[in-house]
Amino acid sequence: MDFRKKLTEAAGRVKLPDVSRRQLLVGAAAGGGLLLAWTLWPRSYPTSLVPGDGEAEFGGWLTIGRDSVVTVAIPQLEMGQGITTLLAQIAAVELGADWRQVGAEPVSPSGHFPNLPLAAQWAPLWANFPSLAGEPDDWLVERFAGATAFGATVGGTSLAAYEAPLRAAAASARDMLVRVAADRWDVAAEECEVSGGFVRHSTGGQLRFGELVDDARELDPPDPAPLLPVAAFEDPVFGEADAPTAFPRIDLPSKVDGSHLFAGDIRLPGMVFASIRHGPVGLPELFRFDEGAVAGMRGLVGVVKSKRWLAAVAESWWIADQALARMRAHFTGPGALEQAVLDTEIERAHEQRADLGERIFELGNPDAALGKPSLQRRYDVAPAVHVPLETASATARLVDGRLELWMASQAPAAAREAAAKAIGISPEDVVLYPVAAGGSFDARIEKQHAIEVAQIAAEIGRPVQLTWSRVQDIQAVPPRAPAAADMAASLGGEGQPLAWRARITTPPFMREMGHRLFDNLTPEAAREESRGKADALAVAGAIPPYGIGEVAVDHVPASIRLPVTRMRGGAEALTAFFTETFIDELAVEARRDPFLYRMALLGGAPRMAECLRRASRLGEWDGGRSGSGQGIAMVRMGQDAATAGHIACVAQAGMGPGGARVTQLTAAVDIGRIVNLDIARQQIEGGLVYGLSLALGSSVKYESGHPVPRNLRALELPRLADCPEIVVDFIASDAEPFDPGELGVAVAAPAIGNALFAAAGLRLRRLPLLSEGL
Template identity: 40%
Template sequence: MATSAKDTGVTRRNLLIGGGAGVGLLVAWSLWPRVYPPNLRAAEGETLFNAFLKIATDGRVIVAVPQSELGQGVYTSLPQILADELGADWRNVAVEPAPIGPLYANTFLAGDAPEDTIPSAWRSVAHWATGEHDGRAALMLTGGSTSVRAFEAPLREAGAAARALLSMAAAERWDADWETLDAQDGFVVNGPQRIGFGELAEAAAGMELPDHPPVRGGTQNRLAGQPLPRLDLPSKVDGSARFAADVRLSDMVYASVRRGPYGGGPLIRIDVDAAEAVPGVIALFENPWWVGAVASNWWAANRAVEAMKPAFGAPESPTSGESIDAALTTALETGEGKRVFGRGDMAAAYAAGPIYRARYSAGVAPNAPLETLSATARITGDRLEVWAPVQAPALARAAAARAAGLPEAHVTIYPMLVGGGYGRKLETAAIEQAVMMTAKVKRPVQLTWSRIEETMQDGFRPPALATVSATLGEGGRVTGWQTRIAAPGTVSQVTARLAGKGGAEGEADRAMADGAVPPYDIPAVAIDLLPADIGLRTGLTRGAAHGYTAFFTESFIDELSRQAGVEPLSFRMQMLGGNTRLAQCLSTAAALGGWDGGGAGSRLGLAAHSAFGSHIALLVEAEFDALRRIRVSRAVAAVDCGRVVNPTILAQLIEGGILHGIAVATGRAIEFEGGLPAARGPSDLALPRLADSPEVTVEIIASQEPPGGATELGVPPVAPAIANALFASTGRRLRSLPLGARP
């Protein structure tokens, strides 16, 4: 008897829904129950096949995506994996966010992957989330360039299982052997015979899943590796895509907020009369650490917040550029340090020859996402609904429940499209504030942080100060290498904020040294981390610590090549040893970019980096323009990210990362006044404009290695490549980020 769309009493199919038909879905069975009830819902005319797939009677293939769409393309790349294995017609593929549930856990972050391929910050957040919430659903995390790596196997197995069931249903009609059938373009085919998925769906879902659903072979009629159009693009172009600020509810009001400086005291006073005089104001909010206003429109709410002129207690030691520099310098010069990586005999290496040293620094860097923190909340009886851009929906639900004083089971999170953030949308402050406001005014509240608030309260990439030293042996090869990095703790801050405990600065964690191990065959290497208390709110950003550790490493490699008298490309190539993938990236980027040796006046710089299970080499052409501003005119990247799902999306991610890296490397240094950044918006950060963007070329190197991460890969090599190009052009070595406007 056929199983209806609402029926979940499937026998063998529960294996796929609850744990997986292969290695990719068997993770953590010793820690979690083997079978979970599916909570993906099927609408009228849809048939539920497994936790990731529904097929409608009209032939639509609906894929549930467990990762947030931040602009990185997961609403296309992840469905493309399943659709390829299923044999679907891409024109009939649709996507929806997966509900919160243990089946959608990003276990890759929690320990399934090699340690050096996952940013330590995200791994630490994942470990904290499972310990804090004691549930696998808390591992629904989007970050660390892990989406394809985490879900390629589950999605491929889900597609294979559904294709097997559809083939079995068709075989019954044709009296054929189902294992001889194929699927393509949304049909099960048997020579000239064809039956559409929609016609077979209900009968197929009621069948017994075979022990080993076959995975597709061959290269014909495949979707994987094709530059398929993005599923989210049409709606973003015509404006129908809904972000958090697009939510409209009956009787909804609008809100704005303002917080005090990090490390400061509670609220001292506000001007209530001035705020209430703003037309449209409905209610004002006073809390120890933030104030807010609700009005009939957002502009009135924001004007009321400004009219309040809230005064908070000043920090005992307000953050300033000088105080940050002093804290980092003290830590670097007097701290003991913690060795986070060691290889070989450092003492012997350093005793063999002269030691070369340099000091590098990286300033505070902003997230500056296009979309500020925002959330819409509605309470109906004892039920709470929240619409928000989230990277961790289960953690967002926990924060909302905590703010409302409700059980998590009474809270529904609607994940919206995310307008950028790469770590910023892990934060839940706006959700908590919106929930508290809606509870008070008894109406749905849409809170949108102003651009000023977003800029001042950003979760900045932490600053760092480092000394890098090395010895050179025969032929100019590096024989010993040590990097000592002073940086503050970030993971403890982020997890404390997620737990609703404020987020006081904690001790430095090894995440602050991610990417510091050189990707070269150096016999003796030591990486030491020294904690520094800088009195600043920090958070997770695109590229994270790789954004400065690659700058330290690749700039110093360039310095050493000059010291050894070896051309920079050859200097790198001779030390790559078994890292043939990075070697191919370097040679490819150099050839495509017209590498000229990087001699005096060349304006070309090279840098390379291995991270997130991927490899990249970057050649840039850069110089100072007539106004003494840094101008990057060309960027040529060669990347090896293993198997590629969608080459167009991959190229876009690398291009975006390169432009992000240019903004961080050449933007304006952030100054602080009274514990708050002086910047009030993007214009104060001197970010590059579209007219300033260079010509970017991305060469994707074919590979059959497992997929690697790409979203953050383009960021790390940018700053050192620019610095190396400027050295070639001017003869002056720039060792601080941002690189500044003058040589």
């Protein structure tokens, strides 16, 4: 069933500005027939976790075998962030298992594993009525996420989405095992406890899970599930960064000996290898190529052409890629993108902001207070490429109308559906085997390569493995959107901001991504569809966490010819750069210590204030004086302060002969309850390094539609020798857990920019920071 189509039809019939479930149902009934379809929509969906012989399945989330091995379903993409271990740990703790008896199994997308928080957050992208943006109707969100098997891995929503159902399943399993043991021992279930993988009784009786599971599976699960009083957590201990971890990552042994299989490592009988060429930006359609150039080429299996690409298939990827080079494909379209045009398009939108802009957020009456702002500054962010180390890769086998697909996808249900549609089969006839990603940083939300590999496999009639070349991955994955911001503030007697306005010009990149993801539109069509529409998600995080009475956030939706998307750090990584550089400028203007200046504005944000204080102490903040090379920045992610994530960072940087050099990054982090301390630390460390790569490099310009540079070397990505000393400290907290993955990315660039100002007296208002030279 096409959920979006039905939703759109229903919404069209309702014709009300605010659509609730009730109104939708009324409207649907009036339309005739649809009401029936909606009420018959299933409320539960079968799990894609299939127990093997000798295994019993619990709640669709885990299996326990007669050998006592516990296997936990992982409905999220492992891209290095450790989600496989986190979810397995949550189940192990709730179950009372020994960590060494627990395994994990990535599962195919299924309505049994909906990512409800992300579906709610992204409601404006999949529901066609923007009024859903604020408070999405739970019923509608559940129906959408269930019916479309929406379980995307994006934006740090994994724990919020999956911790509770997984705990419930594990707690139920524990209860059922205990009941069986108690029955065998003829004691009360309450007298039994579960630990270390045994059900135990005070009289000394103990039974392994495997000895109980056959009987346990026959019992009815308890309702409600008897959860432990506390979910899995680890306490941060100050200064104990290298303490051994109680829950070591379960994916590392296979990653250290080359046996961990990524999508390009699948080997199937008779499989052949494909390479592909796409058109440059602005020339999306294949025009001509010289097939004669590869006639009789040894090892070449075939050439597959599509409207939008040319692929060569061979006995090795190298031969396929060589064949493409020989065929010299030319592409056509409205016109190749040039950097000057892109710059002009952003500039034009920025200048016309009064007509185009839409107010996303307002507190007080900021425009009146900002009639003549005390300080106004312009900031810019260039397009940046994700460049995960693994290029887009997928393996496909099409036999008897059924497609098997091995790939790493952050949105696997959409990839499965798109692949099915591309070769004219039903999504039910596609099996997607989730494979770990060799990095993603949100590049693998895209699903173009799923469509391509399915089409190539259909055409060639053999199992095919498609691997994009590095150049193709830089060119054909939409980059992080460029942005420009006008920041304005009016100051009080002590230099403190009384009114604040962020006016951000950027394409509605989240809507654009949504049209590619949910509507299967081409990059060009997605751009056209979102053209000129304001996009609150594209300016997320622009409301400063400071106590300022009058605040405005405006979005000016720029129309540019470059398809764009999200990147690790999200819109918050853009808005944090604007906010935290601007507040630093305000502090300098007021001749105040940038740390104390911020602290004075954090009376209403105690968690943020504590983070900032801790970072300043840990980073030996010395006031950020001119010449010190010290900069500070902070970020709060999430609108609700109680459930938000917090990070503050002190950067030490200087200018050397080879450009900017960052020598130290010290971060204090409050992410609420921490499930796995070392994985959280990995995520903050890695986020800071990724943020460093965005602060000093990762950007491309366009020449004749081609991104420049087109190789990794010239993107100025940090290597081991460039890596600053990184110190991370966590603050103990009982608040809701917040995902640590994006915090470091967002805080790094402004902290480094502010440090370079303190080092060299030069305010860098553009990302990457030294892109304009000095």
